[in-house]
Amino acid sequence: MKRLYYLTYDIDVAESASKLLHANGIxxxxxxxxxxxxxxxxxxxxxAATPIHQLxxxxxxxxxxxxxxxxxxxxIVLFDQLxxxxxxxxxxxxxxxxxxxxxxxxxxxxFVGMQTENYKIRRFHDVIEHGGYLLMIDVMPKQKAPIxxxxxxxxxxxxxxxxxxxxxxxxxx
Numbered sequence: 001m002k003r004l005y006y007l008t009y010d011i012d013v014a015e016s017a018s019k020l021l022h023a024n025g026i027x028x029x030x031x032x033x034x035x036x037x038x039x040x041x042x043x044x045x046x047x048a049a050t051p052i053h054q055l056x057x058x059x060x061x062x063x064x065x066x067x068x069x070x071x072x073x074x075x076i077v078l079f080d081q082l083x084x085x086x087x088x089x090x091x092x093x094x095x096x097x098x099x100x101x102x103x104x105x106x107x108x109x110x111f112v113g114m115q116t117e118n119y120k121i122r123r124f125h126d127v128i129e130h131g132g133y134l135l136m137i138d139v140m141p142k143q144k145a146p147i148x149x150x151x152x153x154x155x156x157x158x159x160x161x162x163x164x165x166x167x168x169x170x171x172x173x
Contacts, residue, residue, distance in 0.1 A: 001164070001165040002138070002139050002140075002141060002144055002162055002163070002164060002165070003120075003136055003137065003138050003139075003162060003163050003164065003165050004136070004137045004139060004144070004147065004151075004159070004161075004162050005124070005134060005135070005136060005137075005159070005160040005161045005162060005163070006134075006135040006137070006151055006157050006158065006159055006160055007124070007127055007132050007133070007134060007135070007157070007158055007160045008132065008133050008135065008156050008157045008158070009131060009132050009133070009156075010133075010156050011035075011037065011040045011044055011133060012044075013133075013154070013155070013156035013157055014033055014035075014044070014133045014135060014157075015044040015045075015046060016154065017135060017154050017157055018031060018033070018044075018046055018047075018135075020150060020151075020154060021137065021150070021151075024146070024147070024150055025143075026137060026143075026147070028047040029138075030137060030138040030139065031135070031136070031137050031138075032047055032048065032050070032053055032135075032136045033046045033047065033048060033049060033133055033134065033135055033136075034048070034049035034053060034054060034121065034124075034128060034133070034136065035128060035131075035133040035134065036128060036129065037131070037133070049134075049136065053118060053136065054118055054121070055113055055114055055115075055116065055117065055118055056112075056116040056117065056118050056119055057110050057113040057114055058113070058167045059113060059118075059119060059167050059168070059169050059171075060109040060110060060111075060112045060113025060116065061106050061107075061109045061110035061113055062167065062169035063109050063169045063170070064105045064106045064107070064108050064109020064110065064112070065102060065105065065106040065109065066169060067105050067109070068101055068103070068104065068109075069102055071101055071102075071105060072097075072098035072099075072101040072102050073098075075097075075098070075101060076094055076097075076098055080094075119171065120163055121134065121136075124160065127160075134160070135157070138165055144162075
């Protein structure tokens with residue numbers, strides 16, 4: 001899926017765009033608004049961006065997972081070479097310790113991500129901080145052109161970019 005980004009500084013324009021998108025087959029699950037004005041978003045019955053959209057939880061969690069796998073492999077190999085872990089705990093015990101290492105690293109990564117702005121929306125930080133509304137619209141490739149044409153004619157909304165909805169753990173933002 002593609003994610004289209006549009007910006008506006010007017011909540012009424014965001015609501016109008018929302019109604020237009022809904023009338024053209026875009027559901028609430030594929031349309032999110034991000035702004036500091038959370039009360040305005042609720043008042044205008046817009047679908048607010050979730051913490052997954054706002055924070056880097058997924059990407060950091062995925063990074064933690066990958067680092068955890070590497071750490072678990074290194075730990076298991078080193079301890080197998082230096083101690084008698086396999087004899088003491090057996091294969092399932094060693095794999096359990098490895099799984100705990102991966103799980104802990106994933107948790108730490110997610111926790112770090114909860115403290116970090118999502119790398120995909122970081123470029124819109126200043127606009128959002130200064131009262132802007134970021135409209136995020138998830139579309140299938142065949143829906144992209146019709147939605148762009150639809151919003152091109154919407155007064156007060158400007159296209160700000162596009163991206164994929166897929167989260168890539170080691171993408172440099």
